[in-house]
Amino acid sequence: MAGQLKEVRNRIKSVQSTQQITKAMKMVSAAKLRRAQDAIIQMRPYAQKLQEMLSNIVSNVDGGTSIKLAEAREIEKVLFIVITSDRGLCGAYNSNVVKLTKATIAEKYHSQYQKGNVIIWNIGKKGWESMSKSGFVTSATFKDIYLNLTFENVQAAAQAAVKAFENKEFDAVEVVYSQFKNAATQEFVSEPFLPIPKIQPKAGAKKSNFIFEPNQEELIAELMPKILNTQLFKAVLDGNASEHGARMTAMDKASENANELLKSLKISYNRARQAAITTELTEIVSGAAALQG
Numbered sequence: 001m002a003g004q005l006k007e008v009r010n011r012i013k014s015v016q017s018t019q020q021i022t023k024a025m026k027m028v029s030a031a032k033l034r035r036a037q038d039a040i041i042q043m044r045p046y047a048q049k050l051q052e053m054l055s056n057i058v059s060n061v062d063g064g065t066s067i068k069l070a071e072a073r074e075i076e077k078v079l080f081i082v083i084t085s086d087r088g089l090c091g092a093y094n095s096n097v098v099k100l101t102k103a104t105i106a107e108k109y110h111s112q113y114q115k116g117n118v119i120i121w122n123i124g125k126k127g128w129e130s131m132s133k134s135g136f137v138t139s140a141t142f143k144d145i146y147l148n149l150t151f152e153n154v155q156a157a158a159q160a161a162v163k164a165f166e167n168k169e170f171d172a173v174e175v176v177y178s179q180f181k182n183a184a185t186q187e188f189v190s191e192p193f194l195p196i197p198k199i200q201p202k203a204g205a206k207k208s209n210f211i212f213e214p215n216q217e218e219l220i221a222e223l224m225p226k227i228l229n230t231q232l233f234k235a236v237l238d239g240n241a242s243e244h245g246a247r248m249t250a251m252d253k254a255s256e257n258a259n260e261l262l263k264s265l266k267i268s269y270n271r272a273r274q275a276a277i278t279t280e281l282t283e284i285v286s287g288a289a290a291l292q293g
Contacts (some may be wrong), residue, residue: 004272005269005272005273005276008265008268008269008272009269011265012262012265012266012269015258015261015262015265016258016262018254018258019254019255019258019259019262022251022254022255022258023251023255025089025247025251026247026248026251026252026255029244029245029247029248029251030244030248032244033183033241033244033245033248036180036237036240036241036244037180037241037245039237039240039241040180040234040237040238040240040241043233043234043237044234044238046230047230047231047233047234050227050230050231051227051231053227054196054223054224054227055196055197055198057220057223058070058196058197058198059198067196067220067224068165068166069162069165069166069194069195069196069224069228070195070196070198071195072195073168073171073195074171075109075112075171075172076112076117076171077112077117077118077119077169077170077171078105078109078112078117078118078119078170078171078172078173078174079119079120079121079161079164079165079170079172079173079174080101080104080105080118080119080120080121080173080174080175080176081121081123081157081161081173081174081175081176081193081232081235082097082098082101082120082121082122082123082124082127082131082176082177083097083123083124083127083175083176083177083178083235083236083238083239084097084098084122084123084124084125084126084127084128084130084239085124085125085126085146085239085243086124086125086126086144086146086147087125087126087243087247088126089247089250089251090243090244090246090247090250091246091247091249091250091253092246093178093186093242093243093246093247094124094126094127094130095130096178096186096188097127097176097177097178097188097239098127098130098131098134100176100188100189100190101120101127101131101176101190102134104174104176104190105118109172116137118136118137119137119138119139119170120136120137120138120139121138121139121141121142121157121161122138122139122140122142122143123142123143123145123146123157123236123239124143124145124146124239125143125144127143128140128143141157141160142156142157142160145157145236146240149236149240151229151233154229154232154233154236155229155232155233157232158225158228158229158231158232158233159225159229161173161193161194161232162194162225162228165194165195170194172192172194172195173192173193173194174190174191174192174193175190175191175193175231175232175235176188176189176190176191177189177191177235177236177238177239177242178238178239178242178243179238179242180238180241180242180245182245183245183248183249184245184249185245186242186245186246191235193228193231193232194228196224196228
């Protein structure tokens with residue numbers, strides 16, 4: 001009985017220690033989430049407007065103007081830029097991004113994958129580890145971006161993808177990431193990055209008429225790379241905020257589960273302790289009765 005009491009006491013101490021860690025991690029994630037949330041909320045309207053403007057220009061460009069980055073080619077080789085986190089303990093965040101990547105490849109690029117023509121560029125160590133173990137062709141060149149999350153570092157990844165597309169190393173580039181909604185909600189999406197998607201005109205809608213200054217070719221050549229850099233940076237900021245939100249929620253749930261487990265263990269401890277006291281009292285009474293007899 002004494003051994004059982006000691007075992008329950010040790011389990012209670014272990015759960016309490018774990019709960020202290022989960023509470024501390026929740027507080028750290030909450031502080032980081034505030035900064036990450038502010039960054040993406042400020043960035044998102046600007047990036048969305050730029051993307052809309054770029055798609056409009058590409059959709060309404062003159063037939064005589066050639067835009068390499070909007071050129072739709074027969075898809076032989078595909079690049080996926082998969083954005084996950086460097087650390088775990090954030091619920092199903094990383095596994096959901098990886099799962100969506102695999103589902104998109106199976107649905108849209110199955111034949112290319114069978115030929116070995118699907119390449120994964122990972123941003124975040126967890127995605128790189130998971131995709132590598134699954135047998136995908138991966139690159140770790142940009143996986144450590146979160147160690148120093150700056151626009152310049154993300155820009156280097158975007159420019160490398162643009163250059164590879166222009167050199168026809170890839171015929172399509174997709175970005176898989178998590179859109180941040182709030183601390184408890186993330187939306188996992190796979191978006192085309194290159195070629196630049198065109199907006200399908202609505203039935204009866206008038207064609208937009210843009211006046212270009214300077215000329216159309218010069219403006220497009222200058223704006224396109226900058227807008228694409230911004231789009232990838234927005235996706236990385238979304239992923240950063242989603243990671244901290246998912247970790248904060250996961251640690252909050254873990255703390256709640258620890259509370260439930262502590263209640264159960266304390267009930268078990270009290271029952272075992274009462275049983276031990278009852279046994280000792282019974283032995284005392286029995287001994288006293290034997291002496292009297």
